Every structure is written in structure tokens, then in C-alpha cells.
Amino acid sequence: MRGLLAGRDGVMVDDALLVADELISNAHQHASGPRVCRLALLDQGRRLRVEVDDGSRTLPQARTPDCDGGRGLLLVSQLASEWGVRRYRDHKTVWAELGLDGAGTSGHARHMATAPAERQADQAPRSPAGDQR
Secondary structure, three states: OOOOOOOOOHHHHHHHHHHHHHHHHHHHHHOOOOOEEEEEEEOOOOEEEEEEEEOOOOOOOOOOOEOOEOOHHHHHHHHOOEEEEEEOOOOEEEEEEEEOOOOOOOOOOHHHOOOOOOOOOOOOOOOOOOOOO
């Protein structure tokens, strides 16, 4: 993936790697094989799409994070501009898309957005509202 995203901002690449890792990890932890991961650049390289197939038709479910996990889909929903699931007769594909064409284009990853000019240097940062899917 680093090769596919060569020349991109490091934070953007790290976010893409984290999203792919979470989708792949979920497929290995919660579903049977076969498992397949696909990466694609869309819209002339402005978006990255990550797709992970697994042998289960069970839909992924976000859960309340605890000491055993539950953060994967929360991270995906915060870093990806959108994500979803396509179900087939004998498997499913979980996918996520990330904007790559500039800061804050994912729509959710607050750390990728430029701080507003009117924010004072001594003002505490605001906590973002959590989007739930």
C-alpha cells in the first residue's frame, strides 16, 4: 500500500494503512476464508478504496470498546469518508474509501483538517462529535 500511495502525506498513508489493517483483521478474527483484499485508486487518484472479502455473510457490528477490543469499526468510521458492506450468496465484501486529495477530505479524520484561522493559540481544542454507523 505504501508503494501505491507513494508521494502522499504521511498521516494520510498511515490512516489508509490503519483502515486496511482493521478491515483485514476483522475478516481474520470474525469470519472464515477465503479472504481477499483489494486496493484501488479512484477518481484519478483522489480516493483510495479498500475492499476485503471473507467467507461469512454476517454483517460487521460496532460494539462498545472495552479492554478486549471493539475499536476497529469506530476507527474505520472516523478515518474513512464512507464504508459499507456488500453481501453475496456465499460471502461479503467490507469496503472503505478515504479521500486523498487534500487535508480533511475524508470528512471525518479531524487531525487531517486545517485548524480554523480564528482559533487562538491558547484555546483548548474541541472534541469532535462521534459519528456512529
